[in-house]
Amino acid sequence: MGVTKTEIFTEQQNRVADLAKAFAHPARVAILQLLAQKKACVCGDLVDELPLAQATVSQHLKELKRIGIIKGEINPPRVCYCINEVVWEEARQTFGSLFDIYVGASTCC
Amino acid sequence: MGVTKTEIFTEQQNRVADLAKAFAHPARVAILQLLAQKKACVCGDLVDELPLAQATVSQHLKELKRIGIIKGEINPPRVCYCINEVVWEEARQTFGSLFDIYVGASTCC
DNA sequence: ATTGTTTATCGCAATATTACAATGAAAAAT
DNA sequence: ATTTTTCATTGTAATATTGCGATAAACAAT
Numbered sequence: 001m002g003v004t005k006t007e008i009f010t011e012q013q014n015r016v017a018d019l020a021k022a023f024a025h026p027a028r029v030a031i032l033q034l035l036a037q038k039k040a041c042v043c044g045d046l047v048d049e050l051p052l053a054q055a056t057v058s059q060h061l062k063e064l065k066r067i068g069i070i071k072g073e074i075n076p077p078r079v080c081y082c083i084n085e086v087v088w089e090e091a092r093q094t095f096g097s098l099f100d101i102y103v104g105a106s107t108c109c
Numbered sequence: 110m111g112v113t114k115t116e117i118f119t120e121q122q123n124r125v126a127d128l129a130k131a132f133a134h135p136a137r138v139a140i141l142q143l144l145a146q147k148k149a150c151v152c153g154d155l156v157d158e159l160p161l162a163q164a165t166v167s168q169h170l171k172e173l174k175r176i177g178i179i180k181g182e183i184n185p186p187r188v189c190y191c192i193n194e195v196v197w198e199e200a201r202q203t204f205g206s207l208f209d210i211y212v213g214a215s216t217c218c
Numbered sequence: 219a220t221t222g223t224t225t226a227t228c229g230c231a232a233t234a235t236t237a238c239a240a241t242g243a244a245a246a247a248t
Numbered sequence: 249a250t251t252t253t254t255c256a257t258t259g260t261a262a263t264a265t266t267g268c269g270a271t272a273a274a275c276a277a278t
Contacts, residue, residue, distance in 0.1 A: 004236065004264090008160045009135035016138045023129035023207070025266085026118035033122075036211035044224065051117045053268050058226060060266090076275045077224045083211050092208040098132070099201040102145035102192050111233030111266045134236085153254065162238050167256060169236090185245045186254045 016098060019091045022067045027052060028060050032083070035070060041080035125207060128200045131176045136161060137169050141192070144179060150189035 006014050023029055027050065034049055035042055046061070047054045061081065064070045068087040073080045115123050132138055136159065143158055144151055155170075156163045170190065173179045177196040182189045 004134060004136075006135060009139060013135040013138045013142075017133055017135045020129045020132035020138075023204075024126055024133040025113060026115060026122040026126045027113075027266090029122045029125045029129075029207075030118060033207075033210065047225095054225075055227085055269075056267050059268095062226080063265095072225095074225095074274090077222090079225060085211075085213050088208070088211055095132075095204045095208070098138075098142075099197070099204070101142065102194075102197055104194055111231090111235090111264080113234090113266065136236090156255095163255075164239075164257085165237050168238095171256085172235095181255095183244095183255095186252090188255060 016094055018067055019069070019087075019094055022064055022069045022091070025060070027056070028064060031057070031060060031064065032069070035081060035083050036088075038082075041073065041082040043075065043078045043080045046081070125203055127176055128178070128196075128203055131173055131178045131200070134169070136165070137173060140166070140169060140173065141178070144190060144192050145197075147191075150182065150191040152184065152187045152189045155190070 004017075009017075022032065030050060031046060034046060047057050050057055052060075061070065061072065065072055069084055069091060070081055071084045073082075113126075118126075131141065139159060140155060143155060156166050159166055161169075170179065170181065174181060178193055178200060179190055180193045182191075
């Protein structure tokens with residue numbers, strides 16, 4: 001039905017899924033790469049760097065802000081975006097330990 | 110339009126997005142955790158472990174196979190699933206270097 | 219007050235995803 | 249041959265996502 005049954009999974013599983021969603025679209029990967037590569041905040045010129053309409057970029061930014069992995073600081077008339085260091089580290093840790101639960105050496109297949 | 114413009118992004122960005130999709134739904138996270146925790150392949154009892162219908166689980170498995178992160182070996186009447194070690198490592202590397210491009214210490218925000 | 223600049227939001231259209239019942243397919247077991 | 253078991257696929261329904269034009273909002277500068 002397009003409706004995910006979040007209530008039947010653990011908090012951790014839902015959080016992993018949400019963090020993964022931040023990277024689950026090439027446009028958002030591109031945005032995050034742009035933000036991560038700069039030391040300073042990127043003030044709005046994301047639209048110029050991406051082959052997408054301003055409304056579309058704004059929507060992806062909104063989703064990234066919902067997840068928490070970026071921050072937006074209003075600096076009228078611009079808005080400056082940057083990586084949220086805390087959540088970025090949370091994501092690094094989360095995926096790090098996730099990948100570590102598989103130790104390799106399957107006995108079959 | 111619900112249609113991602115894959116052609117306007119790099120191969121790498123599209124691959125990251127695809128790998129992230131494997132983890133972008135709590136049911137798939139649960140499946141991957143189950144498979145990763147076992148040494149041996151899991152032969153079909155995934156449906157019993159998950160609060161989802163058999164058809165739904167099968168659909169998620171199909172998506173994970175498309176991405177390549179799991180393998181399915183037919184062993185009639187069962188099918189044994191396991192992590193694809195190569196792609197699992199690819200994902201680990203991919204996300205590892207992705208998280209490393211951000212060095213922290215933003216000068217603003 | 220008006221204009222210009224920048225970003226967010228709304229509304230719409232199209233496609234994608236999620237979920238499941240029902241059915242089909244494939245092979246072992248009876 | 250029929251039944252049973254297991255998994256995939258099909259069909260259907262509902263919700264989510266993606267994309268963009270148009271518009272609104274917020275503020276600076278004139």
